[in-house]
Amino acid sequence: MKIGQYGVPLEKNVGLSILKDNFPPDQIDQLVFNEKPLSTFEPYVFLTNKDTNNVGCIKQFDIEFEKFMNTRELKTIMDSCDQ
Numbered sequence: 909m910k911i912g913q914y915g916v917p918l919e920k921n922v923g924l925s926i927l928k929d930n931f932p933p934d935q936i937d938q939l940v941f942n943e944k945p946l947s948t949f950e951p952y953v954f955l956t957n958k959d960t961n962n963v964g965c966i967k968q969f970d971i972e973f974e975k976f977m978n979t980r981e982l983k984t985i986m987d988s989c990d991q
Contacts, residue, residue: 927936955962
C-alpha cells in the first residue's frame with residue numbers, strides 16, 4: 909500500500925487514521941512510534957564482511973553522501989519531512 913507522495917505518511921495522525929482503516933486494533937497496538945523528526949537522521953550502510961569489495965563501497969558511499977549533504981536537493985527533501 910503506497911501512501912502519500914513519499915510512500916509513507918508524513919504525519920503521525922494521518923498514519924494512525926490509515927492504520928485504523930486497514931488493520932485490526934490488536935495489530936495496531938503492536939506498533940511502536942519513533943518520535944524523532946524525520947529531518948534528523950543518521951544514515952547507515954550495512955554490507956557483509958564476506959565481500960572484500962565492500963570496504964571500497966563504504967568509502968565510495970561516504971564520499972558521495974558527503975557531496976549529497978551539501979546539495980539543495982537534500983534541503984528540499986528534509987524541509988518536506990517536517991511539514
